[in-house]
Amino acid sequence: MRCSYDLEGAALYSIRWYRAETEFYRYVPRELPPTMVFPLPGASVDLAQSDHHQVRIVNLNRRLSGDYQCEVSADAPLFHTDIRSAPLTVVDPPFRAPLLTVPQRNFARGDVIKANCSIAEKVSWHPAELDFKERGAFSQLHLTVLETEHYKVGLSYTSSNLDAVFHQNYLHDHTTRKWTVYSGVYMITPPESGQFTLGCVATIHDIYARQSEVLLEVSVWL
Template identity: 45%
Template sequence: MASQRIRPEEGRRMSACRPGALHTAFNMLALSWIIISELLLSAHCLKDLKIFVPEAVIMGNAATLSCQYDLEQAALYAVRWYFGQEEFYRFVPREAKPTFVFAVAGINVDLTNSDATSVTLKGVTRELSGTYQCEVSEDAPLFHTEIRSAHMQVIELPKGDPVLQVDKKVIGINDNFKAVCTVGPSYPPANITWTVNGREIHKTPLQRITLDAFDGSNTYSSLEMFPNSQALQSFFATNYQHSVKVQCGVSILHVFHKNVEVRIGLNRAPATTISPNLLGLEGSKRYANGDPDNSALTGASQRCCICCEALGAISLAIFTLTVAQL
């Protein structure tokens, strides 16, 4: 059978059709991708992932960490919890035993109070202060995964109550005043604020406030007020006030608050002045010539000596007459 030869005109027509066919195929592929993307975007999937971790927990107490999310009717594949970079809890609903606990130093999971949205830690220690992460993954076909993190602080409370000491129980208008507040060791160190009659005292040149705080040791704060300080002046501004309440407030984050106070009396009597006559300062005016011994106390001594000599002469005369009669 003889082969058919393609005429040059037909070859040119076939070559001209090939670019149009490629263009059409590209358009169909692009349209298919757009349709698939729209279907994926409109499908139900994981969203609104939020993590809730206590900002501060007292050492020895339990801590519940939760992870809230919306799957929009999609299936859940797994929820994982991490301390730092170490996974310590996993929930996989498709497994026969959905909960898994992994050994991480210091972490003790309470399985009876842990599920797909929360995990509870028992007897937390200071070493568990740090960053926690919740990772949620939806099931096939997308396996969409999101992760959130939050920080938790484990605090150690002081074992005793704060102690407030003052240097005076009663103060006058010209007196200095000092108070010291002491708090036992805590983690983190306690914060101390000062109030007088409910009004917070701020640091100024005439109202000195110090704070010494170190991990593992007592925390000290002192308040020192000088006569011309605003606080002391306000104490004596009214006549009906006879005492003031000095208070130190102790707090550790938002978990621990403790106040200790003492009442200080106000002495409104004017400052005592001593008359110069009582000190003998006027005596120096009675003597002339700038004699350095002409002080009031020296003049009085000289007069006493003269009296003593006269008394001795009289006593000697009486004694002589008595002997002569005998």
């Protein structure tokens, strides 16, 4: 993490770093040594890569997501101080691509294609661990096969150009500790060949994106 500042000619008195208002790193140039580290459970500060502008934290776990602050103070006689904060999210990307399952691969007009896309995660409902162990992520899709018509060449059929009835949503009841899942429901017209590929993509910010696909067959009548 980097903290940029302009003291407008004044000398630096100190720079302090906080996570959720708890200080974990301090740099005071007039002291020897100028750096001081405070406990940050779940991570450690790399002093070799930390100085008066940046701090490097290694071995973070997901508990350490949250707001981080940088506080800069000028030296005497004014001791002007300013502080800025920014959010940090720590993620644990899955090792595998999402698992896309479709109970059957052959369908006829009027059938409903039911698909499930999931990423396995260890699940824990213990309140103290909710910020650390995440539930498995999953999404369900229902496609109703309509009458046949020619697909438009070069068009990728996604939720933006399918007739959506409603979109997926998740609601958690903390009393029963159960998730209510609303599936994405769409209608699709099969291509003339009767074959099409169904795919799902799982993403986490800009650090993880994996896709899985299955080939499906629809009996068509022209």
